[in-house]
Amino acid sequence: MAPQTIPGEMFAITYGCLVVELIKDYENVEDVNAQLDKMGFNIGLRIADDFLSKNINVGKCTDMKQLSEVLAKTALKTYLGVTGQVTSWSAGGDECSIIIDSNPLTEFVEIPDKYNGLKYSQIICGAIRGALEAMHMDVIVVLVDDVPNPTEIRLKFNRIIRENVPAGEDE
């Protein structure tokens, strides 16, 4: 059986080295955050295909509640090794938070005051946004809280992404 998993420590330390490299290369933490998000987005685009191929029973999500439960309970468990809790719903039901109590990425991390604008786990937000875009959903994903607190990711549904129809064609 070919290996399918890797220890959380390996992932965490590799990610930590990446963040350190980005901090060295960029002059401000906003650029680091943007690069982490971009990398996460690219990862998410590919992970969506893998997720759907392995979870045949997950059909189309018809609302945010179902979507957020699949994200927190199944997707995060599969790819990060931890489950999240869905909480803090908005009145309209289009916005919620996912809390990750023991985020493996932040297990060995302290952030100096000098870098207090750094969004350490931004790559998770990018990955979620990329995965959902691969499924034609435009969702705004914001890292609300992180090191040293539990990771909180705020999701807000924006719109369904329609396929482009070539000019002259009728739907």
Added chain:
Amino acid sequence: MSNNTSLLAFNLLHMEIVKYHSSCVESINKKKKEWTLKNNGELDVSGILKQDDPVISQLFTQGSVETRLELMGFRIGQTICEKVSKDTNRLSSSLEIMKFICKDFWLFIFSKQADNLKTNNQGIFVIFDNKFSLLMNFSHGKQFVSKSGNYLALPSGIIRGALHSLNVKAIVTASTELLPGAKFQIHLQPS
């Protein structure tokens, strides 16, 4: 032992790291050319290093993609080997150290033991892994062998970093002939 994460997620992260360092080196090389042209193509090395602009000095001392990835891997391997070897009995010979790398370290970090260890008993070891974790998400076979080189730099650094934390200096080079197999050649250096 904490939770496992997905090997696919790790390999996609590794891919983004390789892409990032490749694009860094690409833009650095572009700036090098611009600076060289601006200065009539004369490469005065001491003049370059004396430049007031630290960016210009840095441009000419940055390494290749492989070097940057290998150095990053070195840090990873050093850190993780300290953890893995914490409860291990003292390793008193090169062979014992290499066996530890092939079994305990490899099992932890690559999720399986290495498949084969060979040595010429003169400080050169070769480790074979026929299903190397970090290459598992390539199409298997020969088609992408030539493109996989940058993906062996990080694990080479990981191995060198692990040996360094066991007080062994080494040069590690990697190659693949048939994906997802990998071969790591390790030259131990005199202490």
